[in-house]
Amino acid sequence: MSRPSLGIARTLAASTLVPLVALAGCKEQVTTLDDVAAVRVVHASPDAPAVDVYIEGITIPLGVDLQYGDASDFGLLPAVKGAIFELRPTGADPRSEPLFMSTGFTLGPSEISSATIGGLIGSDAEVDSLRIVLDAEDFDVVTGGTWRARFSNMVSDVSTITIDIGSDGTVDDVVERFRPTDVRGIPLSSNETTFLTIDVEGVGSFSGGMPPFEEGSEVFIFVTGLASAPATDPQRLSLLFMDQDSKTVLAPLDQPD
Numbered sequence: 001m002s003r004p005s006l007g008i009a010r011t012l013a014a015s016t017l018v019p020l021v022a023l024a025g026c027k028e029q030v031t032t033l034d035d036v037a038a039v040r041v042v043h044a045s046p047d048a049p050a051v052d053v054y055i056e057g058i059t060i061p062l063g064v065d066l067q068y069g070d071a072s073d074f075g076l077l078p079a080v081k082g083a084i085f086e087l088r089p090t091g092a093d094p095r096s097e098p099l100f101m102s103t104g105f106t107l108g109p110s111e112i113s114s115a116t117i118g119g120l121i122g123s124d125a126e127v128d129s130l131r132i133v134l135d136a137e138d139f140d141v142v143t144g145g146t147w148r149a150r151f152s153n154m155v156s157d158v159s160t161i162t163i164d165i166g167s168d169g170t171v172d173d174v175v176e177r178f179r180p181t182d183v184r185g186i187p188l189s190s191n192e193t194t195f196l197t198i199d200v201e202g203v204g205s206f207s208g209g210m211p212p213f214e215e216g217s218e219v220f221i222f223v224t225g226l227a228s229a230p231a232t233d234p235q236r237l238s239l240l241f242m243d244q245d246s247k248t249v250l251a252p253l254d255q256p257d
Contacts, residue, residue, distance in 0.1 A: 035079055036076045036078060037113065038075070038113070039062065039075055039107065039112075039115055039134075040062075040063075040072050040075070041062055041063040041071065042066075042071040042072075042114055042242055043117045044069075044116050044224045044240055045068065045117045045119055045121060045156075046068055046224060047122050048068065048087075048120075049099075050090040051065075051087040051088060051117070052064050052087075052089075052090055052094075053072065053086070053115075054098075055083055055085060056084040056085075058077075062075045064090070065090045065091075069240055069248055070248060071114075071242050071248050074246070077107055080106075081106045084103070084104050084105075085102040086098040086100070087117065087130075100121070102131065105132070114137055115132050115133070115134050117131075117132060118178055119131045128156040128177075133152070133154075133178050135183075138184070139218040140185055142215070142218065143187065144215065145215060146187040147213040147214065147216065147219060148217070148219070149185055149186050149210070150181055150183070150184075150185040150220050151163055151223065152175070152178075152180040152221070153175040153177055153178065153223055154240075155200070155224060155227055156177070158200050158201050158202065158203065159177050160177065161174070161199065161200055162175075162198070162200075163175065163197075163198060164196065164197040164198075166194065167197040172186070185218065185219075190212070190214055191212045193212050198223055200237070203227045203228070203256065204255075206237050206253035206256060207254045208252075208254060209251075210241070211249065218243065219242065220241075221239055222239070222240040223237070223238075223240075224237075225238045230255075237255075238250055238251060238252045239251045
């Protein structure tokens, strides 16, 4: 892999990657690691069921029994144009009709990406229906005493969110629906709880804390769920933390007064 961030590089070096490129049915010629891409999948759709995730034409899943809030390990895939992600109910035959098929994505040679299941399976509207969002992983170098955070707006029922890291009234970023913040990430002090406020257009301010991540961590933070859901609803607005090892934590945010 070319120029992965340090945390992701250590993960890829230490992990047993899913050897999808070696499977029968893969038509691409793969001879070296420069011919492949590393991809993981995170389930951030609050109303979608548990799924197995495939790439069209490959019968070994990239992710198995992914429930809302789960993430898969990285898998190696052929570097191709037009890769289509397929979602099937957990345990379904890999040759059965998919529950969902994405549009085609380009998986570049040596690229490292996260594929996010977002939107709502119960919606037919283009603006918030079920989808795959593919984002490159390229965190900046993590310096001493810090970890890096990158956010993604997976809130289906609002168009933008405003992020205030530290809950000090400062706008750190305004993020459109189904978009991430800068690929390099934001440096934050390690081993400290950092408070956060999410302002949701037309709804109000939600608040919560980010766990005290260790020095060197690289964490993708998905703001997910429904801003309109009440505090007792499992689909309420939440933060989904995913670190470089694909460990996840789903933490509900406090509701506006």
